[in-house]
Amino acid sequence: MKYMSLQEIAAACGGTYYGGSEFLPREVSSVVIDSRKAEKDSLFIAIRGARVDGHSFIPKVMEQGALCAVSEEDLGDVPYSYIKVASCEQALKDIAEHYRRSLDIKVVGISGSVGKTSTKEMIASVLSQKYSVLKTEGNFNNEIGLPLTVFNLRKEHEIAVLEMGISGFEEMTRLAKVARPDICVLTNIGVAHMENLGSRAGS
Structure with a gap:
């Protein structure tokens, strides 16, 4: 995909960014909702499914090298960046709409x-x-x-x-x-x- 910065992404989905300001200009390499597809510099969006809640996989994907997570939950004092939103499903669409416009x-x-x-x-x-x-x-x-x-x-x-x-x-x-x-x-x-x-x- 064409790269997007964390600053762009947070603005596109109306989310609140938590993490070091030095990471805001960093660009994500991919956007995923499946923890198995997370890689270095991925953006992981934690979708809540009928049987599986993506939020439970956030620590794992960050260990795999993901750059940032998008979460509906307050993750507290964690050693990685995340963007808090009201709805991860809506954030997925908002970020995709921004990407398409680019x-x-x-x-x-x-x-x-x-x-x-x-x-x-x-x-x-x-x-x-x-x-x-x-x-x-x-x-x-x-x-x-x-x-x-x-x-x-x-x-x-x-x-x-x-x-x-x-x-x-x-x-x-x-x-x-x-x-x-x-x-x-x-x-x-x-x-x-x-x-x-x-x-x-x-x-």
């Missing part, structure tokens, strides 16, 4: 009830004949996966093909803020997720 790249956003992944693969395959393309991998198309995909963008990428999936109201608004697509492709509007959306019209 990149001069065209983005194709793909959504729809069915056919998103195959459409993404076809578009990415065609575009990659001429351009350096990043595409969504697997099912990283939600409010956690999309920001993580955005962080994989490098300076050499010319186009991103990003899949965006929703299951409720306002999700697409939040995803679009992160992806900022230049071109949007809707495969169809079917009857998926009617338990949350009510109808095709969203009522």
